[in-house]
Amino acid sequence: MSKLIHAAATTVAILSSVGFAAAQNASNHPDLTPTQQRTLSQGLANSPSQSAPAAQPQVGDRMPDSMTAQSLPSNVTDQVPEAKNLLFVKLPDRVLLIDPDNKVVTELVMDSGASSDTTTGSSSGSSDRPSR
Structure with missing residues (x-):
């Protein structure tokens, strides 16, 4: 169960960073x-x-x-x-x-x-x- 929670948390962290990078890229293309x-x-x-x-x-x-x-x-x-x-x-x-x-x-x-x-x-x- 602990491994499942850790995997889910890692997935959320990765997806959040991808979304953040995309938002930053959009802000640099006005x-x-x-x-x-x-x-x-x-x-x-x-x-x-x-x-x-x-x-x-x-x-x-x-x-x-x-x-x-x-x-x-x-x-x-x-x-x-x-x-x-x-x-x-x-x-x-x-x-x-x-x-x-x-x-x-x-x-x-x-x-x-x-x-x-x-x-x-x-x-x-x-x-x-x-x-x-």
Whole structure:
């Protein structure tokens, strides 16, 4: 009987720790809204960009060793508290949010400034076309 109670207690402990780990993992993957993503991107607009690696990291990938992650500045975390415990890497066209514990990319935020520059570039190219 004592062995049965011990086995049950061990099973409960294991399942509880798995649930706790899953909850912690969920808290490090914020699923930011588009508004929060824009706020984050604008808040990091003056941060220097790092060179983009040959292979673009995706959500779930480990951050390349060639990159250096930084803490988010307080002006960003005050407005987007869901990202408070994450690190970031700013690339020319996107921001990677990084889990500080395992260095895994938890979210990609497209840089709103970079996308508007791309749009501006294609618009200026199309303005040359009407003069055929």
